[in-house]
Amino acid sequence: MLKTAGEHFNNFMAAHAHQCPLLYNRTGQTVARHLWIIGRLLDMKDPNTGKWGSTANDLLFHVVATCFAKMSRRLRQPVSKFFIESLQSVTEWTFHEEKRDKPKAFGKDEDRQKMEIEEDGRFVADYLLPIATRGKFPELRRQAQLVKDGKDTRLYTEESYQEFHCMLLELINKFTKSLLELRDPLRTQKSSMDHPIPGDEAFKNKVSKALVYGYALQRLVKGAALKMHLQTIAPSLKMWNLRKSPTPISTEEELRERDEDIQAVHQSVQNGAAVVTSYLDWFKLLISHFDAVDILVSYVTSRKIDSISINILVAPFVDKKLLPWKDLFGDSTLLPAPAVPGTEGKQASNNEILTFITTALAMLPKIKEAERAWNNRDKRNTTICFQTLKTSNVKSWVKCAEKILVKLEDDNLSDQTSGEITSEIQSLRKSTFFFDALVEPKFSSFSGTLHCEACLASLLAESPLASKDILARMEVSQVSDLFLSSESHLL
Secondary structure, three states: OOOOHHHHHHHHHHHOOOOOOOOOOOOOOOHHHHHHHHHHHHHOEOOOOOOEOOOOHHHHHHHHHHHHHHHHHHHOOHHHHHHHHHHHHOOOOOOOHHHOOOOOOOHHHHHHHHHHHHHHHHHHHHHHOOOOOOOOOHHHHHHHHHHHOOOOOOOOOOOOHHHHHHHHHHHHHHHHHHHHHOOOHHHHHHOOOOOOOOOOHHHHHHHHHHHHHHHHHHHHHHOHHHHHHHHHHHHHHHHHHHHOOOOOOOOHHHHHOOOHHHHHHHHHHHOOOOHHHHHHHHHHHHOHHHHHHHHHHHHHHOOOOOOOOOEEEEOOEOOOEOOOHHHHOOOOOOOOOOOEEOOOOOEEOHHHHHHHHHHHHOOHHHHHHHHHHHHOOOHHHHHHHHHHHOOOOOHHHHHHHHHHHHHHOOOOOOHHHHHHHHHHHHHHHHOOHHHHOOOOOOOOEOOOEOOHHHHHHHHHOOOOOOOHHHHHHOEEEEOOOOOOOOOOOOO
16 A cells, blocks of 8 residues: 555654655665665664564655656657557547456466456555545546445456556556656756755655655556557557557757667567557556666565665676687587588588588678779679689679679660669678678777676575686676765666
8 A cells, every 4th residue: 555645754754863864865875875775775674563664655756756857758759659648549439348368267367367357456545536636537537436345356457448548648648648747957956066965855755746646556557457458449559559559759868878778668669560569568667667666676675684775786897808709619618519401401510511601701701892893883803703703602792793684785784774783782781780790800809898687697606616717707796885986887
């Protein structure tokens, strides 16, 4: 159950007055300080029950108060505007009961359905009935009361489906506005000073509103009603997707902090991914900060831990020398032979693969020369290059050369034929990218650090499998015990 805003803030600040001010704008805050506060919040006990880590509200208030700018920016992305406008465009559709998931009586599907029904129940009890705009959505509220009383498990029905859509749009709008209200220019300007600004009552109330609406969206996203609604209106959303195309990020603010997750959703829409999946993914991104809090608190409260320590792991620099790719085929421990199926139904040996790649590489200069000659409309040298390419060991290159040579035999090339030759050469060049990447010195050295996941995998592996070299070079900073200086290396 979500506590009322005023009650929670008063209890929270009174019980933990000895802590540094937790409600302030994120601007100018270091990563180390942010993590230190999160560690302290996870480490606190409820002043009333004495239980450690008993509620997610403490951490939620801090996250909303400090990360609202990121949350707001994500909602104002062109891709988000596309999703919102597409939902707003749906005005008429037919309710289909068959869109509802059929009850399962076994395994993970049954557990998932029960969890989704429980999430709808939490949405009804914590937001829709006590907080949502009164006097609106009479049919939806009537159905919600049945859900709360245990007389029905369905929030989305033939009687409530239209009001559900209106309620959803209203909730998105309220969540967006509540985040924008936190972007007070005066506070943003002041918070860029040396020290953060403690939250006043007006700021706390605005944080409370954003938290309530975000919490409600989180429950909907995890429930069954929203999924069924998206499945029902999917044809209308698909038609919208065909007519419109989400624009890429363009503003200076968006370019400064590129949101790779929202861009991935943007790409899925452009690639024609499943409509329901794309829209659910977008909704999940909107409430990802709320999910992160749930994950942290769930992990901490499910284990008996004396204290919380949040560490920053610094990935070590790796040896700049890489194994030459030619040597790879000579090391049976790295690439056991035989490696891949051959062209005649048998397995090719490592030596045969090495010979194939090396021979193909020797033809790259001739392909590039052919491209330059054709761009200069040097028909004679273009023909000579493709006659040489006919001797290649790559069959697709040979076929391409033969096709182009036939076209080049025409003494008076038409514009259409010239365009076809240009397209063939461009396609040929794309097919050489793999081989081109093997040419020295492109991969002769590597100046980066070990990938984060590789570091974590090494730490989690059983001791016989863990890389002792990585562990020896891994730097660990105890953020929860001290403030890191600006010179500290952060990952």
